[in-house]
Amino acid sequence: MLKLSRLTDYxxxxxxxxxxxxxxxxxxxELAEAxxxxxxxxxxxxxxxxxxxxxxxxxGAQGGYRLARPASQITAADIIAAIEGPVAMTECSQAxxxxxxxxxxGVADNWQRVSLAMRTLLESVTLAHLADTAPIKLPVQLPIxxxxxxxxxx
Amino acid sequence: MLKLSRLTDYxxxxxxxxxxxxxxxxxxxELAEAxxxxxxxxxxxxxxxxxxxxxxxxxGAQGGYRLARPASQITAADIIAAIEGPVAMTECSQAxxxxxxxxxxGVADNWQRVSLAMRTLLESVTLAHLADTAPIKLPVQLPIxxxxxxxxxx
DNA sequence: CAATTGAGTACCATTTTAGTCCTGTATAAA
DNA sequence: TTTATACAGGACTAAAATGGTACTCAATTG
Numbered sequence: 288m289l290k291l292s293r294l295t296d297y298x299x300x301x302x303x304x305x306x307x308x309x310x311x312x313x314x315x316x317e318l319a320e321a322x323x324x325x326x327x328x329x330x331x332x333x334x335x336x337x338x339x340x341x342x343x344x345x346x347g348a349q350g351g352y353r354l355a356r357p358a359s360q361i362t363a364a365d366i367i368a369a370i371e372g373p374v375a376m377t378e379c380s381q382a383x384x385x386x387x388x389x390x391x392x393g394v395a396d397n398w399q400r401v402s403l404a405m406r407t408l409l410e411s412v413t414l415a416h417l418a419d420t421a422p423i424k425l426p427v428q429l430p431i432x433x434x435x436x437x438x439x440x441x
Numbered sequence: 442m443l444k445l446s447r448l449t450d451y452x453x454x455x456x457x458x459x460x461x462x463x464x465x466x467x468x469x470x471e472l473a474e475a476x477x478x479x480x481x482x483x484x485x486x487x488x489x490x491x492x493x494x495x496x497x498x499x500x501g502a503q504g505g506y507r508l509a510r511p512a513s514q515i516t517a518a519d520i521i522a523a524i525e526g527p528v529a530m531t532e533c534s535q536a537x538x539x540x541x542x543x544x545x546x547g548v549a550d551n552w553q554r555v556s557l558a559m560r561t562l563l564e565s566v567t568l569a570h571l572a573d574t575a576p577i578k579l580p581v582q583l584p585i586x587x588x589x590x591x592x593x594x595x
Numbered sequence: 596c597a598a599t600t601g602a603g604t605a606c607c608a609t610t611t612t613a614g615t616c617c618t619g620t621a622t623a624a625a
Numbered sequence: 626t627t628t629a630t631a632c633a634g635g636a637c638t639a640a641a642a643t644g645g646t647a648c649t650c651a652a653t654t655g
Contacts, residue, residue, distance in 0.1 A: 289443065289521060289528050289559070292643070296531055303548045314600065323545045327646055334602070347653025348599045363555065367443060374443050377450055391477045394457045394571045401517060401566055405443070405559060412555055417548045446612070468631065481615055488633070501622025502630045 295370040297324060298332045302341070302366055303418035306358040312351030332370070339369030358418060364409035374409060376402040449524040451478060452486050456495070456520055457572035460512040466505030486524070493523030512572055518563035528563060530556040 291299075300322050305313050315333055319326040333352055336342045341361055342352045354361065364374055377398045389395055445453075454476050459467050469487055473480040487506055490496045495515055496506045508515065518528055531552045 289445065289525065289530065289563075290532075291443065291530050294644070299548050299552070300546050307547075316600085321545065325645070328644070330601080331645080337601090344601060345653080346599090346601045346651075349654070350600050350652085352601085371443060376443065376445050378444075388454070388477060391475065392454050393461075393574055394453050397566075397571045397573065398453070401563070404562055408558055408562065409555070412551075417551050419551065420547055448613070470631085479614070482613075484632080485614080491632090498632055499622080500620075500630085500632045502624065502628095504622065504631050506632090 289376075291367065292371055294328075294332055294335075295367055297322070297328065298336060298366050298370050299363070299417060300324075301329060301332060302336065302354075302361070302414055305342070305352060305354055306361075306414050306418040309354055309358065312345055312349065312353055314351040317351070336366075336369050339365070341365055341369055354414075358415040359413050361414040362410045363412040363414075363417065364406055366414070367409065374402070374406045376405065443530075445521065446525055448482075448486055448489075449521055451476070451482065452490060452520050452524050453517070453571060454478075455483060455486060456490065456508075456515070456568055459496070459506060459508055460515075460568050460572040463508055463512065466499055466503065466507055468505040471505070490520075490523050493519070495519055495523055508568075512569040513567050515568040516564045517566040517568075517571065518560055520568070521563065528556070528560045530559065 301318055304318055304321050315330045316326055318333070319329040322329070333342065333344075337344050337352070341355055343355045344350070344352050367374055377395070455472055458472055458475050469484045470480055472487070473483040476483070487496065487498075491498050491506070495509055497509045498504070498506050521528055531549070
């Protein structure tokens with residue numbers, strides 16, 4: 288289904304929750320209650336987000352998590368990458384790209400273009416958009432024509 | 442990584458292979474050799490593609506598989522859906538949509554919009570594009586602004 | 596120093612995915 | 626009509642990813 292993993296889903300929800308109160312520090316326990324998810328799982332997710340540089344953590348009493356930068360500067364692609372690794376539709380879309388079938392494959396180039404277009408789409412959606420309870424209104428203005436399937440230099 | 446499953450990847454490769462010789466009937470064995478993949482796996486993939494209506498099969502001697510319609514009328518989304526089910530980024534993006542967290546989630550609507558934009562993107566890429574050994578040149582002209590994040594009626 | 600809260604690690608259960616095999620059935624050609 | 630070819634369907638197994646839990650350590654505050 289080309290679905291996000293459940294943890295990624297959680298991550299988005301939690302990030303949105305934090306983004307709605309950007310001033311405060313949010314303890315894992317508090318967040319877990321707010322989003323109605325098991326505490327250890329939320330905690331795990333938060334740690335991944337810290338490691339990816341999307342959140343900063345403060346230990347000790349009165350500690351908790353805060354956004355590392357404004358919600359408008361955190362993208363859906365960032366969140367997905369934090370949990371699942373870089374957005375890439377196929378083996379060969381990744382940097383390492385050690386697929387032994389490249390010779391007989393014949394679709395690698397084109398998949399990579401599609402993959403790039405998807406990444407661009409996801410990079411155009413910010414946490415501020417996601418956290419907004421009202422449906423997003425802004426036109427994204429994706430320059431998809433120039434990116435997706437013509438001369439991509441990847 | 443928001444990655445395609447390996448079977449989906451195979452499906453795309455096999456479909457492209459068939460698309461390059463649309464006149465002939467292609468036996469599973471022949472295709473397996475052409476793309477250098479284990480025969481039973483290719484066979485399984487082919488069966489799924491038939492069930493999804495993307496291929497038609499012919500039993501008996503000289504039988505095999507052919508495209509059910511021109512390559513230009515089969516999309517990447519079709520192929521993905523044939524193997525993985527409908528393209529949907531989150532639980533709640535699907536028709537059934539029985540996620541109990543909708544209340545506390547707060548990002549469902551917006552994820553659905555993103556999901557829809559991705560689906561549109563994948564629907565704009567045809568098998569003819571994928572099968573083309575040269576990088577795709579055509580501008581896709583996705584009307585993404587009107588679809589992705591503004592008033593979607595889903 | 597004690598209470599709070601995050602960090603790290605290891606582990607287990609479940610689910611999904613991938614791959615194989617076997618038996619049945621339709622078709623075409625000899 | 627017989628035989629070889631080739632798809633159909635389903636059952637089964639193995640492997641991997643995923644999700645979830647538990648436990649211990651480290652840091653900060655008061």
